[in-house]
Amino acid sequence: xxxxxxxxxxxxxxxxxxxxxxxxxxxxxxxxMINPLSAQLLLPLSSDGALExxxxxxxxxxxxxxxxxxxxxxPYGTICxxxxxxxxxxxxxxxxxxxxxxxxLKTGPDRLMAMLRDITREVxxxxxxxxxxxxxxxxxxxxxxxxxxxxxxxxRIHDWNKSIGRLTGFQPEDVVGKPYSCFYPSDSxxxxxxxxxxREADASGWSMDEGWRLRADGTRFWGSAIxxxxxxxxxxxxxxxxxxxxxxxPTYCLVIRDISDKREAGERIREAASCDHLTGIANRRAFFxxxxxxxERWQRAPRxxxxxxxxxxxxxxxxxxxxxxxxxAVLRHxxxxxxxxxRQIDIVARVGGEEFAILLPSTDLTDAIAVAERVxxxxxxxxxxxxxxxxxxxxxxxxxxxxxxxxxxxxxxKRADTALYAAKAAGRNRIEPAPAT
Amino acid sequence: MTDAxxxxxxxxxxxxxxxxxxxxxxxxxxxxxxxxxxxxLVRLYNATESQMAGLTPDRVLGQPLFxxxxxxxNNFLVAQRFEDAATDAVALDATIDYVLxxxxxxxxxxxxxxxxxxxxxxxxxxxxxx
Numbered sequence: 001x002x003x004x005x006x007x008x009x010x011x012x013x014x015x016x017x018x019x020x021x022x023x024x025x026x027x028x029x030x031x032x033m034i035n036p037l038s039a040q041l042l043l044p045l046s047s048d049g050a051l052e053x054x055x056x057x058x059x060x061x062x063x064x065x066x067x068x069x070x071x072x073x074x075p076y077g078t079i080c081x082x083x084x085x086x087x088x089x090x091x092x093x094x095x096x097x098x099x100x101x102x103x104x105l106k107t108g109p110d111r112l113m114a115m116l117r118d119i120t121r122e123v124x125x126x127x128x129x130x131x132x133x134x135x136x137x138x139x140x141x142x143x144x145x146x147x148x149x150x151x152x153x154x155x156r157i158h159d160w161n162k163s164i165g166r167l168t169g170f171q172p173e174d175v176v177g178k179p180y181s182c183f184y185p186s187d188s189x190x191x192x193x194x195x196x197x198x199r200e201a202d203a204s205g206w207s208m209d210e211g212w213r214l215r216a217d218g219t220r221f222w223g224s225a226i227x228x229x230x231x232x233x234x235x236x237x238x239x240x241x242x243x244x245x246x247x248x249x250p251t252y253c254l255v256i257r258d259i260s261d262k263r264e265a266g267e268r269i270r271e272a273a274s275c276d277h278l279t280g281i282a283n284r285r286a287f288f289x290x291x292x293x294x295x296e297r298w299q300r301a302p303r304x305x306x307x308x309x310x311x312x313x314x315x316x317x318x319x320x321x322x323x324x325x326x327x328x329a330v331l332r333h334x335x336x337x338x339x340x341x342x343r344q345i346d347i348v349a350r351v352g353g354e355e356f357a358i359l360l361p362s363t364d365l366t367d368a369i370a371v372a373e374r375v376x377x378x379x380x381x382x383x384x385x386x387x388x389x390x391x392x393x394x395x396x397x398x399x400x401x402x403x404x405x406x407x408x409x410x411x412x413x414k415r416a417d418t419a420l421y422a423a424k425a426a427g428r429n430r431i432e433p434a435p436a437t
Numbered sequence: 438m439t440d441a442x443x444x445x446x447x448x449x450x451x452x453x454x455x456x457x458x459x460x461x462x463x464x465x466x467x468x469x470x471x472x473x474x475x476x477x478l479v480r481l482y483n484a485t486e487s488q489m490a491g492l493t494p495d496r497v498l499g500q501p502l503f504x505x506x507x508x509x510x511n512n513f514l515v516a517q518r519f520e521d522a523a524t525d526a527v528a529l530d531a532t533i534d535y536v537l538x539x540x541x542x543x544x545x546x547x548x549x550x551x552x553x554x555x556x557x558x559x560x561x562x563x564x565x566x567x
Contacts, residue, residue, distance in 0.1 A: 036509030051543040
């Protein structure tokens, strides 16, 4: 049976101009079908100038592709998804690091489908946002005032200087010997996070964060903090002596700057990139990025770390009965409850249609369950006001905590998802913890 | 009229000859010819190219070459060469080995890239490699 010629031609053109790279190969990577965008992305990488084999073309940037495919023994499934392949590192200030994203599916015993995208710009935008903005804020612009603080290896403030008093209004006896977190609102950091920053400074030469800071009178200002290790170890006491133990202890320089007037501009850029359009809280990508970072910290120094996944109950029914504007109002209400209930240090994000995830650093399963319960009760007792009409709704939640048996973030989320499913199955408007292993 | 059979793919000075050919002569050539203007819009698409790609000229004429018609050439190997030649106002006549995705099959071809400063059309010639 043959199709009408113009229909075939339309299909051809559809594939010619498809804005993603697509290729079909044999299980050995021999290219059977390939569209132009794939060729555009792959040809400059191919060392022999021929596009016969996908694995060969990607050899330079994904040498393990053949191996990944061989060790994937199931007849169907995803071999890799959105694997970031760095084509070139780029030259700071001159050229961007070029990055391809590859998804490889096994669609039959001898058939692979590949999808390729150039995500150079997306990645560069993210990096720019993170680095240049933070650095510029911290160093070049809008400095109202600053404090320089010497900190020991445990994060305790070593000695007093006038800049501390000028910026924060603290007295010497308020701060000397105290953890440097006395400059942070209490819900925005934990003792573990305080030490993480020092370890990150050890590893990369500096560590920087932006956020609310605290003055002695309890008022807040928007500040940036840079921590850098001091090269000569040991800080002499007032009498000039340094004990042997202290000789080996690293010390740090903490610079806190008041950048209140830069906050608004910076926040706007950040929101555009990492906030969910409907609810204004972090989006999925931002959640994964922040959570991966927290998981890395956990891997370096395990400590309690929990996750809650909430899902609005019968959300489809709400949409079908009252219309999408009401559904949207419910999601916004839920997002508001979440962002006002959790601490600043917690990562609150919309990760799916009606699914929200919260990562809670330095929080064990019991405490995570307690706060999840609080949210559930709060929502069950409230209702959403839409044009004078009160719409009640409930949520279910699954709670899980990180341990060494879990490979990473995905495994942790899967565990919380399983608990969420159990809460749904048990009748909704419930919180279920994942069974401990 | 020039006899098309004399105008082999590697004929010297094709950049001067091609603009003088009419459609019948262009269609008689046994290699693909794509002509595009300074804006990158396809203005000429001969029968051989149409047959190899599986697209009739009316789907292609007036469309941007490097984004809609042949995105696989939108890289430093092809598109960049034309841009550089235009920026420097110099002639371009280069033949390169390339792989095109004609009807989604990877096909080895030789591409001849031709641009004359100030000329209304630039050309990509496509010849299948044996």
